[in-house]
Amino acid sequence: MDKWQRAAPPSPPNPLCYPSPRMSRTNLLDLLPDELEALAESLGAPRYRGRQLAGWIHAKGVTDLASMSDLPRDFRQALSERAEIALPALERATPSQDGSEKLVLRLTDGGRIQSVLMPDEDRLTLCLSTQVGCGYGCTFCFTGTMGLGRDLTAGEIVGQVAAARARLAPGARITHIVYMGMGEPLANYAATAKSLRILTDPRAFGFSPRRITVSTVGLVAGIERLAREGFRVNLAISLHATTNEVRDRLMPVNRGVKLEALLAACKRFPLPTRQRMTFEYVLLDGVNDSPDDARRLVKLLRGMRAKVNLIPFNEWEGAGFRRPPLARILGFQAIVLEHGITATVRWSKGEDIGAACGQLKEPVRSRASRGQLDERVAC
Numbered sequence: 375m376d377k378w379q380r381a382a383p384p385s386p387p388n389p390l391c392y393p394s395p396r397m398s399r400t401n402l403l404d405l406l407p408d409e410l411e412a413l414a415e416s417l418g419a420p421r422y423r424g425r426q427l428a429g430w431i432h433a434k435g436v437t438d439l440a441s442m443s444d445l446p447r448d449f450r451q452a453l454s455e456r457a458e459i460a461l462p463a464l465e466r467a468t469p470s471q472d473g474s475e476k477l478v479l480r481l482t483d484g485g486r487i488q489s490v491l492m493p494d495e496d497r498l499t500l501c502l503s504t505q506v507g508c509g510y511g512c513t514f515c516f517t518g519t520m521g522l523g524r525d526l527t528a529g530e531i532v533g534q535v536a537a538a539r540a541r542l543a544p545g546a547r548i549t550h551i552v553y554m555g556m557g558e559p560l561a562n563y564a565a566t567a568k569s570l571r572i573l574t575d576p577r578a579f580g581f582s583p584r585r586i587t588v589s590t591v592g593l594v595a596g597i598e599r600l601a602r603e604g605f606r607v608n609l610a611i612s613l614h615a616t617t618n619e620v621r622d623r624l625m626p627v628n629r630g631v632k633l634e635a636l637l638a639a640c641k642r643f644p645l646p647t648r649q650r651m652t653f654e655y656v657l658l659d660g661v662n663d664s665p666d667d668a669r670r671l672v673k674l675l676r677g678m679r680a681k682v683n684l685i686p687f688n689e690w691e692g693a694g695f696r697r698p699p700l701a702r703i704l705g706f707q708a709i710v711l712e713h714g715i716t717a718t719v720r721w722s723k724g725e726d727i728g729a730a731c732g733q734l735k736e737p738v739r740s741r742a743s744r745g746q747l748d749e750r751v752a753c
């Protein structure tokens with residue numbers, strides 16, 4: 375057991391956090407502190423009751439209204455009739471030999487998503503999902519075979535942080551957040567943006583934007599909107615190829631937005647000071663791993679504050695790709711490093727539990743399937 379893990383097994387789900395038949399009630403996790411204040415006011419209470427509520431829910435992680443001892447009983451009663459704290463229910467937590475832990479979470483409509491806790495020295499990173507499944511169909515990605523179930527709400531995104539935090543030992547805390555789980559965050563822009571606001575609001579979760587990374591397949595409109603709306607988070611671009619021809623084959627999204635347009639948007643993105651943009655590059659044997667690819671990659675990133683994460687392909691049954699031999703992986707890295715660009719080989723965490731990039735697999739109950747469990751794949 376790692377020092378960040380709670381010794382006790384997962385506690386039984388709080389009835390308030392479980393799928394509720396009263397689906398029309400507001401999920402308080404969906405609300406910013408200002409909106410909690412407005413809600414308190416609409417219930418006839420002073421606005422500061424909303425701030426107290428934010429303190430309980432976001433800062434202290436309390437999900438039971440009855441435990442919020444400094445809130446008047448009649449306010450809590452009125453609140454429970456209008457709202458709930460609908461945390462995704464922890465269905466399963468699977469530890470990996472490398473210390474990471476995959477959490478399978480069930481949503482109120484029965485849909486399942488996955489989050490992964492990844493300890494690394496003094497960091498504890500949580501990888502979040504933003505959609506049930508993913509509609510982008512990248513050919514090397516297990517999730518790509520799944521299709522899109524639905525978008526998550528902002529409350530379901532931040533709910534993953536709350537659910538993961540409940541697993542931690544006293545004193546342990548999540549230090550970094552990456553939007554790299556199931557789904558394409560910028561394809562669910564409104565909920566992703568709102569979840570970023572909730573997570574970075576000092577009156578709510580209070581994460582520094584510098585400790586949050588949003589990963590995208592390269593949706594230029596979304597990247598530009600993030601910049602325009604002033605989000606100073608880190609950006610990770612799933613690049614995976616150095617020519618349009620190869621990228622078209624690997625990532626159907628490239629048929630609409632070419633590499634040149636994507637990189638131009640990246641160059642315009644206002645990165646936080648001293649931060650570099652991350653370019654994710656999955657290495658596929660004989661497809662995108664040649665020395666020429668490495669040199670083209672260097673050329674594409676010239677003039678940018680960039681770093682490269684090289685991800686040796688995590689093989690899955692039925693995939694039409696293989697992981698390159700170690701020598702080719704290290705040779706690729708060496709060429710990029712020689713040109714002054716930081717390049718790290720990411721041996722994915724959680725490979726033994728199917729939690730590595732592109733590997734998560736979970737049966738998901740879709741809205742349409744009504745009671746049947748579809749075997750679906752998640753990333």
Ligand code: SF4
Nearest residue numbers: 508510511512515518
């Ligand atoms: S790599 Fe990302 S965008 Fe592509 S299919 Fe997988 S989850 Fe979707």
